Amino acid sequence: MKSVITWASYVLVHTPDMVIANGSTQTTERIVNPGSEYLQQLPKHIRSYESALSYPPNRCYIGDITPAELGAMEQPYYENGIENAERFSKFGEIMPQDEFYLLIQACDSFDLVFLEENFVKTTKEKLSKHPLMREDILNRIKDGTSKEEIERFINEEHAEGLYIKGEAVGFVKRAHDVDTNLSAHIMLENLVSKASSVLSLLHTMDKSGVDPSEIEYVIECSEEACGDMNQRGGGNFAKAEAEIAGLLNATGSDLRGFCAAPAHAMVTAASLVKAGTFKHVIVTAGGSTAKLGMNGKDHVKKGLPVLEDMVAGFSILVSRDDGVNPYIDLEHIGRHTVGTGSSPQAVTSSLVLHPLQSANLRIPDIDKYAAEMQNPEITKPAGAGDVPLANFKMIGALAVKEGQLERKELNSFIEKHGMQGWAPTQGHIPSGVPYVGFAREALLSGEIKNAMIVGKGSLFLGRLTNLFDGISFMMLPNKGLEEEKQFDDKKLRLMLADALRKFAQSLGGEGE
Amino acid sequence: MSLLEDKKVIIVGDRDGIPGPAIEACMVGTGAEVVFSSTECFV
Numbered sequence: 001m002k003s004v005i006t007w008a009s010y011v012l013v014h015t016p017d018m019v020i021a022n023g024s025t026q027t028t029e030r031i032v033n034p035g036s037e038y039l040q041q042l043p044k045h046i047r048s049y050e051s052a053l054s055y056p057p058n059r060c061y062i063g064d065i066t067p068a069e070l071g072a073m074e075q076p077y078y079e080n081g082i083e084n085a086e087r088f089s090k091f092g093e094i095m096p097q098d099e100f101y102l103l104i105q106a107c108d109s110f111d112l113v114f115l116e117e118n119f120v121k122t123t124k125e126k127l128s129k130h131p132l133m134r135e136d137i138l139n140r141i142k143d144g145t146s147k148e149e150i151e152r153f154i155n156e157e158h159a160e161g162l163y164i165k166g167e168a169v170g171f172v173k174r175a176h177d178v179d180t181n182l183s184a185h186i187m188l189e190n191l192v193s194k195a196s197s198v199l200s201l202l203h204t205m206d207k208s209g210v211d212p213s214e215i216e217y218v219i220e221c222s223e224e225a226c227g228d229m230n231q232r233g234g235g236n237f238a239k240a241e242a243e244i245a246g247l248l249n250a251t252g253s254d255l256r257g258f259c260a261a262p263a264h265a266m267v268t269a270a271s272l273v274k275a276g277t278f279k280h281v282i283v284t285a286g287g288s289t290a291k292l293g294m295n296g297k298d299h300v301k302k303g304l305p306v307l308e309d310m311v312a313g314f315s316i317l318v319s320r321d322d323g324v325n326p327y328i329d330l331e332h333i334g335r336h337t338v339g340t341g342s343s344p345q346a347v348t349s350s351l352v353l354h355p356l357q358s359a360n361l362r363i364p365d366i367d368k369y370a371a372e373m374q375n376p377e378i379t380k381p382a383g384a385g386d387v388p389l390a391n392f393k394m395i396g397a398l399a400v401k402e403g404q405l406e407r408k409e410l411n412s413f414i415e416k417h418g419m420q421g422w423a424p425t426q427g428h429i430p431s432g433v434p435y436v437g438f439a440r441e442a443l444l445s446g447e448i449k450n451a452m453i454v455g456k457g458s459l460f461l462g463r464l465t466n467l468f469d470g471i472s473f474m475m476l477p478n479k480g481l482e483e484e485k486q487f488d489d490k491k492l493r494l495m496l497a498d499a500l501r502k503f504a505q506s507l508g509g510e511g512e
Numbered sequence: 513m514s515l516l517e518d519k520k521v522i523i524v525g526d527r528d529g530i531p532g533p534a535i536e537a538c539m540v541g542t543g544a545e546v547v548f549s550s551t552e553c554f555v
Contacts (some may be wrong), residue, residue, distance in 0.1 A: 430555070
């Protein structure tokens with residue numbers, strides 16, 4: 001049995017105030033250099049919702065334009081927004097910050113999130129018009145509290161403020177007075193991750209055509225950790241998110257592996273389905289507040305808007321073979337193993353060349369590669385270069401080394417088999433999976449005949465190993481349902497009888 | 513005599529470029545002393 005990709009949703013939330021209040025570059029700067037020029041200049045570089053909405057890489061992330069269309073657009077993208085851009089799109093939406101604060105509260109099960117009463121009144125009216133916000137989700141939003149109470153909790157009770165244009169409209173309070181694992185900072189981070197994943201799940205359930213009651217398992221693959229001082233990464237985001245999304249028959253678990261986690265989760269989900277363990281498994285992740293404005297200093301220094309103002313999420317539904325949707329080839333998985341080594345050649349060989357060799361394929365045989373899909377407009381001003389391009393170059397160079405490609409064909413290989421990056425630098429979000437939705441469509445239409453998704457993770461950031469990690473898989477077109485080989489009891493009995501008869505004859509008897 | 517002979521070397525590698533251990537391997541036999549080596553993730 002094959003495991004197919006039934007749907008993939010992608011969502012963004014524009015969170016300009018969270019860039020300033022919660023991004024780790026900014027929180028660190030406030031500690032080490034509170035009066036810095038950067039912190040003073042930063043608010044002038046914050047984008048409006050309309051600007052974020054029309055930003056071409058964001059339109060690409062939510063499926064409004066294809067990577068090829070993005071690649072053909074004029075740069076810089078932040079000066080060439082798409083006119084008449086709409087909030088909702090094929091793959092998901094771009095939610096504004098105010099509505100997201102209410103969704104965070106709806107995702108709070110421990111009375112930790114409080115919002116100002118007038119803010120709730122006006123914003124709840126907006127959110128109630130959202131086509132996917134069910135009554136039971138809206139009913140989780142509380143009436144609201146006073147401005148004085150909000151100020152008191154932020155100033156005296158270690159709460160994290162929730163702001164709109166610099167004004168406090170709410171707070172997330174700490175979940176324990178001593179345990180740092182349940183601090184307001186961590187609770188906010190985890191609730192943002194949870195809420196953005198829930199939003200993606202709602203879109204996937206709306207568009208996949210699968211009833212929520214049919215989802216049996218959820219694998220959450222973000223980079224956050226939830227738990228208390230006795231079990232710091234205990235989990236389980238997956239089940240907490242499934243609860244709000246209304247997946248009543250699902251359980252789930254969290255899978256971690258830094259940026260490679262989504263690719264690991266896809267392989268795990270496909271394996272669970274192929275084994276017959278579950279019929280429908282969702283791989284899901286929310287976004288990261290810590291990474292908001294991560295490269296803000298360079299963006300401000302170079303006069304750019306702060307482009308890392310989007311919290312991202314995605315949810316991919318992996319299902320039992322339907323004979324139509326593209327499937328994940330579990331026979332030829334690429335793995336960066338402990339023994340692989342760290343040279344770029346060894347890494348690319350283990351993730352790309354070796355699985356292709358085992359499938360009797362060559363590097364140019366894959367129509368599209370999706371490795372790290374970060375938007376280069378974010379990374380280049382910070383000196384990190386064009387990460388997708390660096391990965392495609394490495395894959396092409398290996399093809400040249402293996403004699404599968406002429407050196408002079410390298411640039412055309414990159415153009416044909418690679419793509420312009422579009423994903424926000426939200427860690428696990430850009431790692432291969434942003435292309436899954438586009439790949440599904442291109443395989444269904446016959447535009448491509450295969451695609452390889454590559455996830456890479458920086459394990460060394462956890463300071464437990466110097467290794468990094470990666471895993472890759474191929475997406476292939478579905479050629480229709482395979483005939484299930486049924487066990488034929490009658491046929492087996494006849495075969496056994498025949499064999500026994502022949503055996504008896506061979507002993508010299510005259511059996512009939 | 514190698515260009516790096518008796519030099520102390522600090523290595524900052526890039527996960528999506530050349531990682532630290534790979535640069536470190538290139539230092540073997542040059543006479544350089546690697547005093548610090550790490551790989552960083554810039555995304």
